[in-house]
Amino acid sequence: MSKTSTKGIWKVISASSMGTMIEWYDFYIFGSLAVVISTKFFPSDNPTAAFLSTLATFAAGFVVRPFGALFFGRLGDIIGRKYTFMATLLLMGGSTFLIGCIPSYETIGFMAPLLVLILRLLQGLALGGEYGGAATYVAEHAPVGQKGYWTSWIQTTATVGLFISLMVILATKNALSPEDFDSWGWRVPFWVSIVMVGVSYLIRKNMDESPVFAKAKKEGTTSKNPLKESFGNRYNLKFVLLALFGATMGQGVVWYTGQFYAMSFMKTVMNVDSSQVDTLLGIALLMGTPFFIFFGWLSDKVGRKYIMMSGMLLAILFYRPIYKMMYTTTDVSYKTEITDKRNQSIDTNKNNDKITSISKTYTDGTSYIEKKTDFADKKEAQTHISININSSDEWTLILLVFIQVLFVTMVYGPIAAFLVEMFPTKIRYTSMSLPYHVGNGIFGGLLPAISTYFVTHAKQAGKPDFYLDGLWYPIIIASVCFVIGMIYIDNKNKTNHL
Amino acid sequence: MNTIKQILGVLWIILAAAAAYFCVFEFGLPKLLSDQQDDLVFGIIILFILTPLIVLGLGTFGYFAVIGEYNDKKK
Numbered sequence: 001m002s003k004t005s006t007k008g009i010w011k012v013i014s015a016s017s018m019g020t021m022i023e024w025y026d027f028y029i030f031g032s033l034a035v036v037i038s039t040k041f042f043p044s045d046n047p048t049a050a051f052l053s054t055l056a057t058f059a060a061g062f063v064v065r066p067f068g069a070l071f072f073g074r075l076g077d078i079i080g081r082k083y084t085f086m087a088t089l090l091l092m093g094g095s096t097f098l099i100g101c102i103p104s105y106e107t108i109g110f111m112a113p114l115l116v117l118i119l120r121l122l123q124g125l126a127l128g129g130e131y132g133g134a135a136t137y138v139a140e141h142a143p144v145g146q147k148g149y150w151t152s153w154i155q156t157t158a159t160v161g162l163f164i165s166l167m168v169i170l171a172t173k174n175a176l177s178p179e180d181f182d183s184w185g186w187r188v189p190f191w192v193s194i195v196m197v198g199v200s201y202l203i204r205k206n207m208d209e210s211p212v213f214a215k216a217k218k219e220g221t222t223s224k225n226p227l228k229e230s231f232g233n234r235y236n237l238k239f240v241l242l243a244l245f246g247a248t249m250g251q252g253v254v255w256y257t258g259q260f261y262a263m264s265f266m267k268t269v270m271n272v273d274s275s276q277v278d279t280l281l282g283i284a285l286l287m288g289t290p291f292f293i294f295f296g297w298l299s300d301k302v303g304r305k306y307i308m309m310s311g312m313l314l315a316i317l318f319y320r321p322i323y324k325m326m327y328t329t330t331d332v333s334y335k336t337e338i339t340d341k342r343n344q345s346i347d348t349n350k351n352n353d354k355i356t357s358i359s360k361t362y363t364d365g366t367s368y369i370e371k372k373t374d375f376a377d378k379k380e381a382q383t384h385i386s387i388n389i390n391s392s393d394e395w396t397l398i399l400l401v402f403i404q405v406l407f408v409t410m411v412y413g414p415i416a417a418f419l420v421e422m423f424p425t426k427i428r429y430t431s432m433s434l435p436y437h438v439g440n441g442i443f444g445g446l447l448p449a450i451s452t453y454f455v456t457h458a459k460q461a462g463k464p465d466f467y468l469d470g471l472w473y474p475i476i477i478a479s480v481c482f483v484i485g486m487i488y489i490d491n492k493n494k495t496n497h498l
Numbered sequence: 499m500n501t502i503k504q505i506l507g508v509l510w511i512i513l514a515a516a517a518a519y520f521c522v523f524e525f526g527l528p529k530l531l532s533d534q535q536d537d538l539v540f541g542i543i544i545l546f547i548l549t550p551l552i553v554l555g556l557g558t559f560g561y562f563a564v565i566g567e568y569n570d571k572k573k
């Protein structure tokens with residue numbers, strides 16, 4: 001079987017990684033700009049629009065991705081990897097650009113949230129098809145014994161995509177006034193996507209089909225019905241289930257905890273200023289990203305299983321101590337206030353709502369702002385707290401998030417190689433995409449909602465460390481996955497089809 | 499090792515049944531019957547996506563383990 005030269009494979013990696021990174025970027029900017037999007041398209045006083053908002057958040061992230069995996073996976077196993085992941089790239093880029101062009105709810109009414117929902121669903125479908133294609137394409141070009149290393153470049157794209165989305169949003173916010181950003185500037189990150197997609201499309205267009213798939217096609221050994229062969233065949237189905245329950249399920253929750261739960265925990269539970277969270281998360285992600293490559297490379301030497309399982313075990317053991325430390329770092333009840341610097345003001349807005357603002361400064365440089373709104377129409381009062389942390393606490397949080405990203409890199413770095421080696425060429429795209437997107441989209445994607453449920457439940461029960469209860473979900477899922485992975489997965493992959 | 503794999507298969511089937519109970523009665527139905535829109539969508543996803551996936555998926559995985567599909571000789 002002919003394999004690509006080192007120079008050639010760098011071309012393959014660049015073309016594949018850039019496209020996949022852009023897809024992740026597209027997918028994340030919607031989440032990162034969720035607050036402004038909801039004010040433009042989903043007014044909270046309209047129940048139907050609010051319902052569509054929830055659907056857009058949940059459905060695209062969870063339900064649609066596995067469908068995209070099945071649809072594009074089947075296509076990739078029949079017509080080829082190259083054309084399929086070019087189609088997903090264009091679908092994702094087009095949908096993202098169009099979200100940035102939709103007039104607001106005020107201008108076109110109900111059509112606005114409906115269009116956003118449709119485009120968001122298309123984004124989810126495209127994402128479901130992209131990853132399997134890129135991972136398969138790279139693995140099928142990679143030299144024997146180096147698949148972990150080469151596919152790990154694809155694994156960096158999800159984190160880099162998140163990092164770039166945070167940076168583009170921060171740069172746009174810094175370049176514009178808050179009013180301009182709120183009025184039209186939030187659309188810029190969506191428009192930027194079309195330029196990146198255009199460049200990536202041109203690069204991918206000139207690439208060759210995967211040599212392994214091209215050979216199979218020439219010999220007439222490709223599958224006529226990849227879905228039936230993947231899931232209707234007991235021999236293959238048992239590996240799909242093993243991939244899901246022994247690897248991707250745990251990987252999905254570790255990934256979501258390390259990147260998204262950490263972010264929402266700092267913003268909503270610890271009340272750290274949103275821009276500070278974005279910055280420190282960006283630094284931690286940047287520091288952690290090379291480890292995807294390291295663990296991918298290491299998995300070629302020592303096997304995929306023990307690296308992925310070690311990442312899961314470390315996450316299971318250390319999540320609670322890490323989050324306890326994170327919470328304590330910014331807990332103002334442990335800090336000393338400079339009482340002379342306390343400010344309090346009471347204002348009334350145009351709706352006659354009473355707004356009470358209190359600002360406090362602490363000896364270590366932490367500042368605390370609390371705004372309480374008592375509504376004139378007797379609605380339940382709302383309190384918004386924002387804590388600006390000092391540089392030392394910021395670095396403590398960066399370190400604690402970095403440790404979590406390290407766990408992510410251990411479980412995620414080798415997984416593309418692990419999945420592609422598990423299935424034969426003719427059904428590889430379909431078979432590996434489904435467990436990946438069920439593990440990440442559903443088990444991982446449901447993490448924020450289920451963890452929030454645990455936290456709320458614990459808070460209502462009056463538990464002093466209620467904020468740690470949200471971690472039970474990733475800990476339980478990762479524990480089950482760890483036991484299954486350790487017992488049923490062979491470190492010397494006897495089903496290595498590459 | 500093969501015996502452990504097969505015995506643990508029973509555990510996965512029991513776990514699938516336990517997960518079904520929690521997903522339906524602890525998470526799904528209470529959310530579905532709640533007045534909140536967010537809860538309704540969450541309840542639908544739990545009941546119609548996550549529950550079948552865990553029950554059928556983990557249950558089938560357990561069944562395969564019990565009948566020795568994951569035993570070394572059969573790979």
